[in-house]
Amino acid sequence: MHRLVIQAPEIATQDLKQLARLSDAHQIEAISQRAFKLHGAHIGNEEAVADFCESNQLDFAFIPEELGVRDIGLVVMDMDSTLITIECIDEIADMVGIKPQVAEITAAAMRGELDFRESLTRRVALLAGLEESALQRVYDERLHLMAGAEEMLAGFQSAGATTLLISGGFTFFTDKLQSRLALSRTIANVLEIEGGKLTGHVNGDIVDAERKKSELIALRESLGLRRDQVVAMGDGANDLPMLHEAGFGVACHAKPKVQAEAPYCINRVGLEGVLNYFR
Numbered sequence: 595m596h597r598l599v600i601q602a603p604e605i606a607t608q609d610l611k612q613l614a615r616l617s618d619a620h621q622i623e624a625i626s627q628r629a630f631k632l633h634g635a636h637i638g639n640e641e642a643v644a645d646f647c648e649s650n651q652l653d654f655a656f657i658p659e660e661l662g663v664r665d666i667g668l669v670v671m672d673m674d675s676t677l678i679t680i681e682c683i684d685e686i687a688d689m690v691g692i693k694p695q696v697a698e699i700t701a702a703a704m705r706g707e708l709d710f711r712e713s714l715t716r717r718v719a720l721l722a723g724l725e726e727s728a729l730q731r732v733y734d735e736r737l738h739l740m741a742g743a744e745e746m747l748a749g750f751q752s753a754g755a756t757t758l759l760i761s762g763g764f765t766f767f768t769d770k771l772q773s774r775l776a777l778s779r780t781i782a783n784v785l786e787i788e789g790g791k792l793t794g795h796v797n798g799d800i801v802d803a804e805r806k807k808s809e810l811i812a813l814r815e816s817l818g819l820r821r822d823q824v825v826a827m828g829d830g831a832n833d834l835p836m837l838h839e840a841g842f843g844v845a846c847h848a849k850p851k852v853q854a855e856a857p858y859c860i861n862r863v864g865l866e867g868v869l870n871y872f873r
Contacts, residue, residue, distance in 0.1 A: 598635035598643065599871050601628055601653040602862045609650055616642045628863055629870040633659065653862050655871050657842075658822070663753040663872040667819040670810050670836060672828035673761035673768060673782070675704075676846050677865075679738045682763045683717055689728040692720055706831030706851050710762060710802045714783070722794025726787050729766045737767065740846070742864025747775055749869040750825070758813055760806050762832055781809060807835035814839075827868060828852070844868050 598617050600610065610622050610630055617639050619632035635643075637656045647654040674681045687696035696717050703713035751757060757775075759768050761782040768780035784797040799805070806828075814824050822841035826833075829848040837843025837856050845856035846865060853859050860867045 595659045596635045596637050596656040597659050598632040599625070599655045599657055600630050600632065600647070601860075601867045601870060602651060603628060605630060605652065606650075609646075609652065613643060613646060613652075613654075616646060625870050625873050629867065629873075631873075651862060653860055653867060655858050657871050661822065661872060663749060663869065665823055666750060666753065666755050666825055666842075666872060667817055667823040668756050668758065668810075668814055668825070669747075669750045670758045670760060670806075670813075670824070670826040670840065672806075672830065672833050672836075673759055673771070674763050675829045676827055676833075677740055677743055677759060677771070678767075679740055680732075680736055682732060682737070682767050683714075683721075685732045685736045686721060686724065686728060687717070689731065690721065690724050696720055703832070704830035705849050706834075710832045711800045714762060714796065714800055714802075718785070718792075718796055719794040721792045724792045726790050726792065729764075729785075733767060733770060740865050742866030742869075744775070746865040746869045747777075749866075749873075751776065756813070756817060758809070760801065760809055760836075762801050762806075762830075779813075781805075803832040803835045806833065807839050810836050810839050825868060827865070842868075842871065 614622055614632050617635035620634040623631050671677045681700050684693055684697040684700055687693045699713050699717050702708045703710050756778045759777050759780040761768055763782050764785050765782045768782040772780045783801050786793040786795040786797050824840040825842045826836050826840035827844045827846050828837055829846055831851055834855055843856050844858040844860055845852045846860045
């Protein structure tokens with residue numbers, strides 16, 4: 595048996611009643627003003643529910659009725675355009691007036707049209723000679739947390755979950771977010787800096803889709819967790835392998851390819867929507 599979680603900025607009572615009929619749910623319970631759970635829903639009716647939610651701009655998720663937030667032992671997140679609202683490398687590029695060129699490569703990579711490793715190497719090379727201080731300006735002036743990020747993290751952390759931020763971005767930003775948000779662990783690429791300037795190279799192996807997947811598996815196994823005790827969130831094509839390894843892989847305001855292939859999607863609410871699955 596499942597509960598059907600419905601979320602949106604505004605949800606009409608008649609829509610909830612119709613969804614209860616479509617899913618054979620027997621009880622409607624409010625989680626918040628923007629989220630409701632329909633108990634006793636039948637997952638066999640998912641196609642009809644999905645069509646209705648798409649037509650009425652509602653986020654939905656079928657969650658096993660017995661699972662609660664204390665069952666989630668690991669939460670894995672992408673950084674750029676998932677935990678935060680920006681693509682850091684695009685904003686760094688803006689500091690040297692080449693944001694359009696870099697953003698075009700970023701977008702193609704996130705859509706899955708370019709190999710991520712190759713795309714990152716190309717983009718970082720364009721930043722050669724930039725003062726290291728530009729990274730701090732991006733953090734101070736442009737980096738904002740995604741709506742609901744702090745509520746989502748606080749909810750999972752207070753229930754005892756381990757948190758991993760793993761990014762194809764840069765340690766300059768993940769390190770700061772780790773201390774700011776009390777994250778258990780962060781993994782990202784290291785920008786090579788010499789004489790206070792970016793060299794246009796990355797130190798060590800690039801964090802790509804396969805690395806994200808393998809790190810999730812390794813941490814899941816070291817913690818002794820089942821797949822259904824793991825949540826993963828991302829927005830780009832390089833997050834898909836990681837999302838498929840989690841019991842709850844959530845595409846968050848993601849690219850169309852990712853939304854089409856991810857097990858779960860959040861489009862109309864913030865990251866608190868992922869926590870609401872288990873409330």
